Amino acid sequence: MHRTLKAALALLCLAELIASTPLPTSSSNLKLSDITRRIQQLNRGAQVPCNDTRVAQVAFTDRKLLEQELLCQAATALAKVTRCKKDYEPLITSLQSLHGQTSCSLSTDNEIYLRNFLPALGNFTQALYRRTSATAAN
Template structure:
């Protein structure tokens, strides 16, 4: 009985530790890296496909929104594109796998060109990757 109680206490402590882990730790470093590399690959070409397409703006610098919410909004923006959607499908899939949300329309009605949206998304995911790495190192 004594061992069972110790095991139960250890499991409860572990569950509490996992629950208190910051949201950034729950994000996959591999998926963030894939997103950043995918954006870089799209930007390496002479012209990003559909770069003159207007898309909803995501406020990546808004500290009131969670990381998952911002990633979900970015996925929604790319998912709502009609042209060149197949080119962005790997990004959309990676973004969707990170946030686990179903409905998250962008929090602003502003629009920007896709050529400006992609670098902002790349910078955001790169910053998340660095933050996760720094947190894991501590």
């Protein structure tokens, strides 16, 4: 009888732990995959004249910064592109809805071409998508 009680208690504790862990929402996964898809479309299509535009470099590999901060910085960097704004507006909107911040700090000391920025952003969002999908599967 003690074994049954211990097993039941262990199951209850496990169920409580699982219930208290927030699961990533499928809407954020959809937005991440949408961002990645849009970047791939931009890179596959005809070269957009704005790809020669310089934007602030975002340190996507910086482990000290939160993912939300990096998404905010990416949105801010893209929002400063004035030419071809219509091409990048859906990306900006998706990024802004993911990070939920109103502003973030972005240094303009280092700039890169937009044609180099977009693949880095695509790799970052794809890694986030994989991470959140793996977390949801567990």
